[in-house]
Amino acid sequence: MKLLIVVDKLLTGFDAPPCTYLYIDKSMQDHGLFQAICRTNRLDGEDKDFGYIVDYKDLFKKVENAIAVYTSELDRSTEGPDPDVLLHDRLKKGKERLEQALESIVLLCEPVEPPKGELEYIRFFCGNTEIPADLKEREPQRAALYKATASLVRAYANIADEMDAAGYSAANVARIKKQVEHYLNARDTVRLASNESLDLKAYEADMRHLTNTYIEADEPRKISPFDGTSLLELIVKTGIAEVISSQLAGLKGNKDAIAETIENNVRSKIIKEHLNDPAFYEKISALLDEIIANRKAKAIEYEEYLKRIAEIAQRIEMGQAHEAPPSLNTPGKRAPFTIIWARTKSWR
Template sequence: MAYFRLFVGLTALMEKIKEYGYIVDYKDLFRQLQGAVTDYTSGAFDGYEAADVAGLLCDRLSKGCDRLETTLEAVRALCEPVPRPRESADYRHYFCTPDTRDQKAIAANEPKRVAFYQAVNALIRAYSNLANEMEAAGYTPQEAETIKAEVRHYSQIREEVKIASGDYIDSKIYEPAMRHLMDTYIRAEPSNLVADFEELGLVQLIVNQGFPVLESLPEGLKQDHKAIAEAIENNIRKIILDESPINPKYYEEMSELLDSLIEQRHQKAISYQEYLEEVKQLAKRVTDPTGSAVGNYPPALNTSALRSLYDNLDKDEALALKIDQVVITTKKDNWIGNRFKEIEVKNALNAVLVDAKVDLPLNQLLELIKQQHDYQ
């Protein structure tokens, strides 16, 4: 009875963690797996009704086949809308954007990308569970090789889409285990080091290391200049969208500069090398607004919060300094998210803005202030 309770407890725990797993039977409680599967009421389950224990044990290979087929079909279904001939660029355009001038496409297509990443991750795990036992699971050598090629294809597309969209940063903590599975069961060739991309991102690597880093991109990205340019533009666009709440005016200017650069590339107004140099300078300004623009601000505006206030308050230095002081002296600990503490700051700001001539509404100013790390 105690062993049965232990088994049921382990089964319940595994159901919370993953869909199925292994229990090592050191005491031969289940005798032979085959016998346990065909006769639930023998061995450890002696004395229990068959209906009570039915379904607790199942054939691992059979379950693995079902899981592999299900996850493979799920990935195929997600990729069905990808335009033919379904080359690398077709996947990137579908999951990212066919036109990097579209400012909303990267964010709008994020749910599709997340679903794709999750489905491919599940496929990789399902395949890894059977990779060394495909023939034992009932697949012919030809079928096994076809499935392996398909899993490899989707894993490569997943990596390209993540880098092209800038999404790899968000799930970097999961990547070491996933890379291990891919390197062990899927890739036959030496794997590319993608850890640097996951730690810093494509744009920051370009700023830090220059354009030799582009040689580390997956083959489907570095094959042509257009693919590289689109990946860089998508990554810069994502940073602009993510950082815009901190300083809307500044990143609006960065977005306009990016649009202009993209248009020049489309019109072939600049060479590829000129484009790379221009995009590197833009990348520096996007990733480090303080360092790249410090000379454009009055000396008294020596924090990022002050510069953000200055940019969004019609370049009014005196007003920016006054609001900064009001916020610092008024805000309480853990004020953001506390309704009463926020109202206190809002009332103090309203008193300052009574005689000020600015276009920024009070509520928007409060939200801007809440985004500043200096005030948190």
């Protein structure tokens, strides 16, 4: 939710930690006013420690009075920091946060090999596709990248329209904007390559209930049959060429980056599903290793590589060996068959 318009409710007792801005366009005072402005002071991760109030009713003096009333009732007898509420210079604090966020993400991404393109980010944050454990072991680095990018975007958005007033030159404004875009693209590339893009399908029913219950709108009209579909499912349904042109166009035709993105998605699926049918997924993992090795050694043409990786994607989506009888229609039924088959003959 990006915008919430409140007429009468949700100004007091409403807890929404991501809320950062409050636009006031109604007269309030004392406790009600203080409760309203406190909607923005909930912590939301380590990168949010205050919020912003946009005052259309010239209530600033009333805010000061409300703060004075509140702080006069605080217990100052206990040890610890002074509980006074302080008013800060917004642009000064905003600039400090932006500089800290930039410094943090630059340090995090410093080990990425030059020229720090899509492929280099994929290899640093996802690892070597020939080493199955790499994707899992580099999960903490990816989590740090996602968190650092979110902090940078929030800090930049808070003063993006007032960079001049915050003391930035035109050259620095352009430089920072370019940096933010660079790290946003890097995060999206890593998310796609590691199969960690957020899947909202699990929350779809609850979100639809909330929307239908509390928001008046026309009936939704589906414009694509592939919403919520994973990269591997799209490869099976539309073909690998279509996926490359539609989903991986941002990699600008970088064949290695495209290949490693697909390989990491395949590897992620193998890791997640391995316990459902160990023998089957171990065989698939071995096939993937072979294809990766052939690609890197240039032992096969790129078109042949894409054909073979698409076949693997199809096998994974089917979730079974080609020889498994149709009656074995669940992972639990197929697992014993696959183990016995793998011990007696090759099903490749």
